[in-house]
Amino acid sequence: MKLYFTPGACSLAPHIALRELGISCELQKVDLATHRTDTGEDYYTINPKGYVPAITLDNGELLTEVAVILQYLADQKPASGLSPRSGTMDHYRLIEWLNFITSEIHKQFGPMFNPKITPEWKQNQMNALGRRFDYLSTHLNNRNFLLGDSFTIADAYLFTVLSWSGYLNMDLGKWPRIKDYIARVAARPAVKEAMREEGLIK
Ligand SMILES: N[C@@H](CCC(=O)N[C@@H](CS)C(=O)NCC(=O)O)C(=O)O
Numbered sequence: 001m002k003l004y005f006t007p008g009a010c011s012l013a014p015h016i017a018l019r020e021l022g023i024s025c026e027l028q029k030v031d032l033a034t035h036r037t038d039t040g041e042d043y044y045t046i047n048p049k050g051y052v053p054a055i056t057l058d059n060g061e062l063l064t065e066v067a068v069i070l071q072y073l074a075d076q077k078p079a080s081g082l083s084p085r086s087g088t089m090d091h092y093r094l095i096e097w098l099n100f101i102t103s104e105i106h107k108q109f110g111p112m113f114n115p116k117i118t119p120e121w122k123q124n125q126m127n128a129l130g131r132r133f134d135y136l137s138t139h140l141n142n143r144n145f146l147l148g149d150s151f152t153i154a155d156a157y158l159f160t161v162l163s164w165s166g167y168l169n170m171d172l173g174k175w176p177r178i179k180d181y182i183a184r185v186a187a188r189p190a191v192k193e194a195m196r197e198e199g200l201i202k
Pocket residue numbers: 009010011032050051052053064065066067102
């Protein structure tokens with residue numbers, strides 16, 4: 001298996017999941033500015049969507065979309081508990097979170113990295129994210145992780161997108177529970193390993 005990633009991008013979520021699951025996987029870095037891998041390949045020839053993450057499976061198939069890759073990885077080690085058993089209410093909750101993170105948080109962050117963003121647009125995005133953070137903060141009131149006491153693939157994804165608040169110098173002071181959550185996930189050995197490997201921490 002090979003994971004195509006860009007340091008600190010949403011591909012960090014499957015990278016964390018791989019580490020948490022103890023699945024060995026080749027890593028291939030992609031430069032999103034040039035859409036070339038660090039071995040010089042045109043990334044569009046590998047993933048026509050042009051974005052990370054993508055994984056190539058041992059049978060040569062390509063799988064994309066963070067939320068789907070995460071579920072695929074967790075299904076390789078069902079006993080890990082990184083995803084509740086299919087058909088249970090907890091599993092639907094997990095999917096509910098994955099969809100919320102991808103559409104309501106991940107994609108609201110995107111424009112914040114656009115160098116052409118206007119102050120008004122930025123404020124709009126910040127307001128939208130702020131409403132999501134309010135919701136998250138209430139949810140995390142009495143829980144260590146999204147589904148309760150156990151870390152799941154949804155936490156790998158949520159942590160990854162929330163970590164972008166650091167690069168953007170966003171003030172999370174209004175949401176201390178979110179700051180605590182980020183610190184809690186960041187302290188996990190597998191998360192540290194993945195971040196170290198991507199050169200995000202020493
Ligand atoms: N729908 C995709 C979105 C992935 C995505 O937004 N990837 C970003 C990095 S976080 C990217 O590669 N952007 C560069 C591009 O679109 O060319 C998913 O959920 O995997």
